[in-house]
Amino acid sequence: MTTLSCNKIEELIAKVIDREALDWEVDAVKTHLPTCASCTELRDGMIELGGFVRSDIGSAVANADFSGLMAKVDAGIDRAAARRDSDRMKSLLFSWPAVTRWVATGAVAAAFAYALFLPPPRDFATQDNRIEVSSVEGGADNTVMIYESQDDNVTFIWVIEDERAL
Amino acid sequence: MKRVAKFLVAVGLLVGAVTGGTAHAGGAEAEIRVRVIQATNTGKKFDPDLEDLRKFLGQHKFSSFKQVIDERLTVKEKETKGLGLLSGKNLNVTLKSLTKEKATIQLLLLGQAGQILDTTVAAGPNKLFFIAGPKYEEGVLFIAIEPRYDPDQIGQVDVGAVKRDDKKP
Numbered sequence: 347m348t349t350l351s352c353n354k355i356e357e358l359i360a361k362v363i364d365r366e367a368l369d370w371e372v373d374a375v376k377t378h379l380p381t382c383a384s385c386t387e388l389r390d391g392m393i394e395l396g397g398f399v400r401s402d403i404g405s406a407v408a409n410a411d412f413s414g415l416m417a418k419v420d421a422g423i424d425r426a427a428a429r430r431d432s433d434r435m436k437s438l439l440f441s442w443p444a445v446t447r448w449v450a451t452g453a454v455a456a457a458f459a460y461a462l463f464l465p466p467p468r469d470f471a472t473q474d475n476r477i478e479v480s481s482v483e484g485g486a487d488n489t490v491m492i493y494e495s496q497d498d499n500v501t502f503i504w505v506i507e508d509e510r511a512l
Numbered sequence: 513m514k515r516v517a518k519f520l521v522a523v524g525l526l527v528g529a530v531t532g533g534t535a536h537a538g539g540a541e542a543e544i545r546v547r548v549i550q551a552t553n554t555g556k557k558f559d560p561d562l563e564d565l566r567k568f569l570g571q572h573k574f575s576s577f578k579q580v581i582d583e584r585l586t587v588k589e590k591e592t593k594g595l596g597l598l599s600g601k602n603l604n605v606t607l608k609s610l611t612k613e614k615a616t617i618q619l620l621l622l623g624q625a626g627q628i629l630d631t632t633v634a635a636g637p638n639k640l641f642f643i644a645g646p647k648y649e650e651g652v653l654f655i656a657i658e659p660r661y662d663p664d665q666i667g668q669v670d671v672g673a674v675k676r677d678d679k680k681p
Contacts, residue, residue: 358657455628468565469564469580470564470565470568470640473638475639475640475641476637476639477633477634477636477639478614478633478635479633480616480632480633480634481630481631481632481639482629482630482631483629483630483631484627484628484629484630485623485626485627485628485629486626486627487625488629490629495568495571498518498567498568498571500568500640500641500642501633501640501641502568502642502643502644503629503633503642503643503644504644504645504647505621505628505629505643505644507647
């Protein structure tokens with residue numbers, strides 16, 4: 347049998363009243379109380395105080411209106427869900443990864459639009475390249491020859507600096 | 513939502529800037545593409561950048577063609593732009609007039625000893641012609657010239673320019 351001091355028993359009395367004490371603690375309190383008037387008085391005071399508290403809570407619960415409780419709980423859950431969705435949407439649209447994603451998408455769209463409006467590559471080999479040469483004048487030591495290829499539809503203005511170059 | 517709208521507007525402006533940037537900004541001006549090609553008989557190589565000119569270059573007796581300059585000159589009407597070529601040569605390009613039908617271009621090729629060539633040609637949009645022959649190292653230079661402009665962006669036909677051309681012998 348464990349014998350404890352009054353100070354320790356006072357701590358245990360509260361645990362016993364609150365039904366939190368271990369079996370040996372309950373036994374120790376039961377053994378101690380018949381031999382100690384002050385601890386017995388303390389135990390009785392605590393029980394009386396607990397009764398007051400319980401009676402107040404009981405009457406408060408009895409008088410309370412719980413009819414709208416579940417509706418309020420549901421509304422709270424809905425608000426939390428809406429806030430979570432809103433945060434997710436903000437993160438999806440305006441977070442840094444989202445901005446980089448938007449910028450990348452914009453760049454791809456711009457490149458696509460640019461490619462769409464680019465003129466097709468020229469095919470000089472098949473197009474008519476004829477031009478008009480309205481004046482031509484070589485330098486003092488040069489000869490200039492204009493060669494227009496009928497087959498190729500292209501004009502060469504040859505500058506003959508030295509005939510060996512040809 | 514405002515932020516989304518702002519972002520979409522920004523993307524729209526970006527797309528507009530990129531696509532609109534190629535359009536004519538207004539006023540008579542043309543882009544004149546000048547490609548300088550070094551033709552030699554050293555080795556046998558055809559520059560892949562010149563593939564669109566192969567038909568015209570390939571008929572000449574050189575075995576190697578290499579693009580050494582590819583310049584796009586934006587020239588306004590009556591304006592002259594110069595382009596430094598190789599070995600001290602210069603090409604001055606003057607856009608004398610610009611109509612829907614043709615760009616009249618004066619080309620003045622200058623060497624260290626003075627004028628090599630002074631010619632005026634009238635070429636329609638995106639036509640191609642060559643100046644060839646200036647010596648460079650062991651070969652010659654071919655200069656491919658291509659006036660590029662959108663005829664729809666040119667306001668009126670330059671009747672005066674046509675008449676002036678007609679008076680030439």
